[in-house]
Amino acid sequence: RSGRHLGHDILRGYRILFDRGELVLGACAEARREVEVVKGDNFEVVFDGVSWTAHWQWKEEPRLRNRTSQYEFHKEVEKWVERGWLKPRSPNYGGLLPLMAVEHKRKGKVRPVLDFRELNEFVSCSVADADVCGDKLRSWMQFPENSALLDLKDAYMQIRVAGECSSAMRVQFNAEHLELTRV
Incomplete structure (x- = not known):
């Protein structure tokens, strides 16, 4: 064909040619079948000419002990x-x-738990606060006026999160974004 061709190499030897507004796809006849091996201290990765496969050298066959029920977690x-x-x-x-x-x-x-470590980086803390915490808890246990008992069954979710703070407390569950309103 006559005309100016602009070619761009893409995956697996295909070449895209643009010719007067037409898109022409052509395949290269080159096929790479060399076997490559990458070895580490406890693993080996092999390329067979088509795909990579990883092999680990276990000390013993893994038997994972994690028996957490996803059904219970989802239900909660x-x-x-x-x-x-x-x-x-x-x-x-x-x-x-x-x-x-x-x-x-x-x-x-099984309880859902949020990892607040990254969010905690945005809060100024003092180690002196930890000393006051124990004293404050002990004074609260004496039930001063204007106090109320917490429902111990779900005590961890009884403090409301201020609206301006809740937007930073988002999670994703079942492909849906959710915002925490209680802690």
């Missing part, structure tokens, strides 16, 4: 949504907090 998170502790929001705000499952073996329950 759905309960948080039903109670309004997590509210659906549009996914237009920055990052997300990691939502993890923690198993309480003694109680036989």
